[in-house]
Amino acid sequence: MLKKLLAVAAVSAVSSVPVFAGFYVNVENNASFKKDSDFQGSSTDLHIGYENSSDRGSFYIQGGGLLTNPDGGEQSTDVSAKIGGSVNATDKTSIYGELSGVFADENVFGTKLGIKRLF
Secondary structure (H helix, E strand, C coil), X not given: CHHHHHHXXXXXXXXCCCCEEXXXXXXXXXXXXXXXXCEEEEEEEEEEEEEEECCCEEEXXXXXXXXXXXXXXXXEEEEEEEEEEEEEXXXXXXXXXXXXXXXXXXXXXXXXXXXXXXX
16 A cells, blocks of 8 residues: 555656755654653664655655664664655645665664645
């Protein structure tokens, strides 16, 4: 299902007139905490990507380094990547999805799927 959604988003975005298209740099930090506010660690994406959008939707692909800093653990540098997109279902509703991966000693993959409604 997710593969079909991403394929539809990419085809829709590429086949229509671009509103925006281009390369970008994305630096993103994600940190985690336990419920008692104890810091668990963080990871920072250092990505280069490409994005294209139109009135039908958008897609992006990005990848690069991933710096992982567990609290009290050993820092590591790995490779990560993301591909995602959205399709405009109506003027105020879009469906989006993302597939991400971290390529290290043990590869880890994640997905994101959602619906966004404007009011």
